[in-house]
Amino acid sequence: MKKNLYKPDLMEVLDVQRQTPDVKSVRLRFRDGDRARDFSFRVGQFGQFSVFGSGEATFNICSSSTWKDYIEFCFRRTGRVTETLWQIEKGDTLGFRGPYGNGYPMEEWEGRNLIFIGGGIAMPPIRCAVWYALENRAKYGDITIVYGARTVADLTYADELDEWSKHERVRVIRCVDPGGETPDWKGEIGLIPAVLERAQVPAENAIALVIGPPIMIKFTLPVLDRMGLPEEDIYTSLENRMKCGVGKCGRCNAGPVYVCKDGPVFTMKQLRSIPNDF
Amino acid sequence: MSAAIPVAALRELIAGWIGQGKLVAAPVQVGDRLLYQALASAQDAVFDARRRPANSIKEFFFPRHEPIFRYRIEGKEIALAEVAPQEREQIVIASKPCDAAALPILDHVFNWDFEDSFYTARRARTTVVSLACQAHDDACFCTSLGSGPEDESGSDAMLHDLGDGQFEVRAITEKGGALFPDRAGKSGDTPGPSCRMAGSPPNEQFDPARVARYLAANFESPPWKDLTLACLGCGVCAYTCPTCHCFDIVDEGNAAGGARVKNWDSCQFPLFTLHASGHNPRAVQPQRQRQRLFHKFLIYPRKFGTVLCTGCGNCERNCPVGLGVLKVLQAIDDEAKRLDEKEPLQA
Amino acid sequence: MTQRLRETARRLLQEGKVQVVIGYGPSKPGAAAPPVLITRPEDADKLEWNGRCFANLAVYLTRKEVKALGKAAVVVKGCDEKALVVLEKESQIDRAALSVIGMVCEGVGTPRAAKCASCQVRVPRFADEVIGEAAQPAAAAPGPNGLDRLMAKSPAERWAFWKTEFARCVKCYACRQVCPLCYCERCIADKNRPVVIDTSATPKGNFAWHITRAFHLAARCIGCGECTRACPAGIPLGLLNQALAQATEEDFGYRPGMDPQAEPVFGSWSPADKEDFIR
């Protein structure tokens, strides 16, 4: 009987954490022992997570590929699947299909300075790369993390931001939109492009990973350009609507690429060849 | 040339196959429409080399609805179960060559890296016997894509209508020959006298390579914008098209369990690309029509080397506003020709 | 009539009274005249008028791509015009901003469509400009139509009939997209919290869809027949709407799209409604 491409692995929910008023993170472990043992993925890859009876949804795997005993993903409460996900608790069973997509070229980034720029709920796809880099610290130069959200409460993995800043040659710049700060807020206030400009991050021998709503990317690119970062060193992860994740259902086709197979990680240079259809 | 087979003998063969429990599909007259359907009896099959059914044979390889696995919910536990594998052999007879030609095109996407076992299993256990065309209408454009009324690609055997109810069978694959033991000639035999196309095959209406070159350079300012304004955004063109293969995956069932199912879907529907955030990269209908053209005539050829279209004309014939792709392709081809005369587009 | 239609269209566009004229274009022999949206005066000569002008062009008036073009002129037959009456009654179009070009119609289709045999609106009644004169008197009484044959069957036979017909439905939603009165931004069939209508083209999903489609047009459908004509599987969907139209006339004496002042059936109520099945 040929392998059923669409049948997920059953996963046990180990832990559910509330990150923000409408974002939760979930830790999963494969119920099937050997599958758990020989499962591997590259940071930046995504998977199709099943809530049986509601459907599947596409989320990045936001745990580092070096952590073997669980995988983690984050979701915001917006639609049918995420509404049901909001109710799950420890011990429930979910499904997982993957890993899919090309993931970040961590090998190519070795020896480079890493600039991670995330907006809103973009931290999960960045977090996995940060932890991977920190666990292979010697391979990478300076790490700068610029992360912003609408309000302080909307910052996902806020506790880890502190932890990261304790590592040497790691600089964490947090910001919230004007009016989103709390009285004791010590981070920056402003939109990410402006905060990035003020941060004067050195750009030589650096790569940047920019993830967030299209509007944020649109205004961040010129800043990176002014910093002197060439387009082939600026990466992003596209968030098309997806269903199969394996280049069959046609949903994520944008211009010449199937985002689920040829992406989701692209350089800005590659994005130039993709018409504005994503 | 092999001995001619009367249509009555073909119906006996079909009755035999049905008797053996095989699923046999053929064009069937349903009211005023000719539609491919699974045959209840051999008498229903219509052998008409001059008319094109309104739907396509993709239904028997990539059905409109298909459970892909079952799940049972028991408290916190979930039990998954494969859908019972079907070994039932299928035979599609009197298929149009432009339907059969779609199969090798679809094989690319369904086997690209990951193999869709549902499609490949059906493909393996289905034999396609096509019927060479003897007439076309002005929606047909198979010749513009290098295909034609006697294109054998995708077919396991081909019938040629010799007139007054007599047919000649040509085996193309060993599977096809097995259906007509010692009665089938070989493909490439000189066609019988009355095999000549009644009218000429449809003349070539556009050059796919030039259209692809033009599309690659003109994403933003297409000449066909006014044409596609008339599109109402239904799924007729995609669902009656032999090569359209996009699908949706949803769960269906109740609190006790159910099935995850694969359903046909179309890039013409807004939900196809609607993001959870509410952003829709293709918010208006002309953008979706553009996607259908780009995917078929630029993206698929570049990725898999073959145009995602066989020129059957179903999209134009069935379209409630008579749009389809041919009219738009001709508008593009004219524009591209005009530009070529001025300064040739680099390849 | 075609010549006057083109002149009217060119004038409206040149004067800038409208930005788009929605009419019928040239068609291949035997095919239905395709709708065309003319935005430039010089394209007015593309407009056609003949017996194959089936489409109900009122469907374009509620689409955002067309509204974005600005003020519109729409070519309508008498039956299409009834859709304008319903759309206005349901506050979906601003009649004052719309230019209606009414065409006198002798009936479409060869042989003539069933709806035309019993047509009482050969001459459009509310158009800004009417083109053509009514040559023949109003049509004779209609012959037996599909609905009588359907209702003559027993319930079990009808159930078997619809099971066979709906088995061919592939959920392409052409019946919804061609209907001028199916203008919901997001149709109930496209909603999934909760899933009222399965998206799958299964017997269950198809019945749920066609029951909902027909009933959401109850006492609204004007009988233009486009849903039946658009169905690629040849399902006689219009029969369900005809059954509801007959019931609407018998129970409430209301014929959709005829009287702009009449209160819509579901939009109003009356203690005097008579029925015999509520205990």
Add this chain to the structure above:
Amino acid sequence: MTAAFEPKIIAYVCNWCTYLGADLAGTNRLEYAPNVRILRLPCTGRIDFNLIVKAFEMGADAVLVSGCHPGDCHYTAGNFHARRRWMLFRRLLEALGIETERVHFTWISAAEGKKWQQVIGEITEKTRQMGPYEAYRELCVGQASACLAGSVESEAAE
């Protein structure tokens, strides 16, 4: 027949009248058939025709829709609108060949506990004679697509 057939009846009732009527039957210890499953909605005006279809999809053998008498509606005109809806919806069910004898409509006020008991008894008995509503349930079994007479093989039901 294995176990005697026990019809499954779904009752969509309005919160202000019929639900209280049913409650009154309970407080008066008026016994009525347990076959009915009561679903409370604010008003008959809110009882959508899709709920009736959904009930049959999920295996109901009969559906009762009941609310305030005309004039008693807590929202003034909810039941008048509902009445118009049912008048036309029944005709659509007839045209489709759906058994309209399995769809019951009644007005039951908060004081008519007795009438509730009677109505439920009548419907249960009548439905028991008519037997299970196999026709609609058959549509929904196994989700096999019988569209092309077996083009998609019907799986062995679990």
